[in-house]
Amino acid sequence: MASVSIPACTGALLLDIEGTTTPITFVKDILFPYIREHLEDYLSTHWEEDECKEDVHLLKKQIEEDMKQNRACPVHVVDQTVHTDEEKAIRKVVEDVLWQMAADRKSTALKQLQGHMWRAAYASGRIKGEIYPDVVPSIKKWRERGLKVYIYSSGSVEAQKLLFRYSVEGDVLELFDGHFDTTIGAKVEAKSYERIAEKIGCQPEEITFLTDVAREAKAAEEAGFNVLVVVRPGNLELTDEESAHYNLITSFSQLQLTGRA
Numbered sequence: 001m002a003s004v005s006i007p008a009c010t011g012a013l014l015l016d017i018e019g020t021t022t023p024i025t026f027v028k029d030i031l032f033p034y035i036r037e038h039l040e041d042y043l044s045t046h047w048e049e050d051e052c053k054e055d056v057h058l059l060k061k062q063i064e065e066d067m068k069q070n071r072a073c074p075v076h077v078v079d080q081t082v083h084t085d086e087e088k089a090i091r092k093v094v095e096d097v098l099w100q101m102a103a104d105r106k107s108t109a110l111k112q113l114q115g116h117m118w119r120a121a122y123a124s125g126r127i128k129g130e131i132y133p134d135v136v137p138s139i140k141k142w143r144e145r146g147l148k149v150y151i152y153s154s155g156s157v158e159a160q161k162l163l164f165r166y167s168v169e170g171d172v173l174e175l176f177d178g179h180f181d182t183t184i185g186a187k188v189e190a191k192s193y194e195r196i197a198e199k200i201g202c203q204p205e206e207i208t209f210l211t212d213v214a215r216e217a218k219a220a221e222e223a224g225f226n227v228l229v230v231v232r233p234g235n236l237e238l239t240d241e242e243s244a245h246y247n248l249i250t251s252f253s254q255l256q257l258t259g260r261a
């Protein structure tokens with residue numbers, strides 16, 4: 001794979017996270033298992049704290065909503081190992097959360113609790129955000145050349161910031177000029193990229209988007225962005241047609257800037 005040049009007029013880079021800056025397995029193999037394994041401990045430790053109470057309250061409201069809408073709900077079995085009311089209540093929340101996760105629900109209640117658990121895990125050093133080794137040196141070079149660098153990921157802005165603040169490379173959050181998540185729109189819709197260009201204050205053709213997903217690349221291209229598809233271990237394979245159509249890179253270091261002082 002040859003190096004790819006981006007034109008001098010390019011004013012900003014927009015980066016995807018999973019499969020682009022970070023191994024695609026990080027979320028699946030590290031972040032989600034962490035919730036499943038530490039949920040009960042986390043609830044027991046923080047049960048009396050206001051933030052945790054709010055999280056639990058939201059989850060209960062979500063379950064009530066689900067029952068009203070006749071969606072499938074977890075069956076609560078009587079657990080002989082729990083004794084106090086608090087233990088029972090915690091066990092019930094654990095079951096609810098595990099059920100929601102298994103059903104791949106994207107409820108605000110679930111996301112909020114997960115966000116709080118990850119924040120605690122990152123802050124205590126139990127989780128470190130994974131970043132490919134070519135990412136930080138390349139971003140530093142681009143910034144030295146006057147480019148702005150932004151993130152666009154389906155993970156919440158808060159989750160994005162945690163990953164880069166507590167990363168394997170230390171706190172690299174300051175390398176980014178801004179963050180976007182799906183509150184601006186879905187990553188497979190051209191309109192989202194138009195909105196991002198407007199927010200960044202650049203013309204679409206001045207922005208280069210780096211992603212591993214062809215459907216996202218297509219949407220950005222439709223919006224007029226310059227697009228590079230990042231090929232990393234474990235990423236979804238591209239079709240022959242996609243591989244032929246897009247400029248591909250396997251490392252950020254292959255991206256050369258041309259025509260800039």
Ligand SMILES: [Mg+2]
Binds near residue numbers: 016017018019212213
């Ligand atoms: Mg991705």
